[in-house]
Amino acid sequence: DGGITQSPKYLFRKEGQNVTLSCEQNLNHDAMYWYRQDPGQGLRLIYYSQIVNDFQKGDIAEGYSVSREKKESFPLTVTSAQKNPTAFYLCASSTRLAGEWYETQYFGPGTRLLVL
Amino acid sequence: EDQVTQSPEALRLQEGESSSLNCSYTVSGLRGLFWYRQDPGKGPEFLFTLYSAGEEKEKERLKATLTKKESFLHITAPKPEDSATYLCAVRKAAGNKLTFGGGTRVLVKP
Numbered sequence: 001d002g003g004i005t006q007s008p009k010y011l012f013r014k015e016g017q018n019v020t021l022s023c024e025q026n027l028n029h030d031a032m033y034w035y036r037q038d039p040g041q042g043l044r045l046i047y048y049s050q051i052v053n054d055f056q057k058g059d060i061a062e063g064y065s066v067s068r069e070k071k072e073s074f075p076l077t078v079t080s081a082q083k084n085p086t087a088f089y090l091c092a093s094s095t096r097l098a099g100e101w102y103e104t105q106y107f108g109p110g111t112r113l114l115v116l
Numbered sequence: 117e118d119q120v121t122q123s124p125e126a127l128r129l130q131e132g133e134s135s136s137l138n139c140s141y142t143v144s145g146l147r148g149l150f151w152y153r154q155d156p157g158k159g160p161e162f163l164f165t166l167y168s169a170g171e172e173k174e175k176e177r178l179k180a181t182l183t184k185k186e187s188f189l190h191i192t193a194p195k196p197e198d199s200a201t202y203l204c205a206v207r208k209a210a211g212n213k214l215t216f217g218g219g220t221r222v223l224v225k226p
Contacts, residue, residue: 042122044216088157103212104165105162106162107159110159112157
């Protein structure tokens with residue numbers, strides 16, 4: 001089955017600790033994205049990557065880092081610099097349509113990060 | 117600055133009671149308005165993409181429409197399984213970033 005997987009489903013972070021959230025897709029999509037969702041709020045873009053070995057900051061990149069070494073993988077690290085990391089983290093991916101950049105973003109199941 | 121506002125924030129319906137959700141936006145050079153459904157604790161599920169004013173799309177009891185300033189998601193004769201949060205997002209001409217609204221939580225009671 002093609003899709004996007006995120007792991008773990010729940011993650012606990014201790015103060016001062018870096019944690020990494022996994023996102024894998026087998027849809028052969030070119031672009032991948034990380035969003036943060038807080039209760040009662042819409043999704044906010046953290047980072048996105050259109051091709052391997054390249055990525056751009058979104059609207060709330062401070063305290064986060066990413067890598068894109070493989071097309072199918074886009075892990076997100078929440079660093080100790082992120083002072084309010086408790087949120088629901090969503091990974092998405094999309095494909096480039098022929099001739100135009102009108103792709104739809106499809107989402108994974110999410111990872112809930114909690115601070116101990 | 118691009119803005120997407122969804123209203124109402126929450127909507128309680130009786131089964132069979134049709135209603136509409138609103139998504140108003142201000143964005144320069146719209147290149148797609150997207151509707152997603154999100155169940156609690158899960159990732160958003162894609163519903164529709166609309167590209168130009170006057171466009172309409174339907175899927176089962178849902179119908180999405182688009183004008184130059186807003187989009188509506190009409191729910192006709194809803195069932196309890198239509199209970200979810202509905203998210204609206206816009207993409208502008210430059211780049212492929214989405215700007216999301218805050219969502220509308222819909223509860224359909226039997």
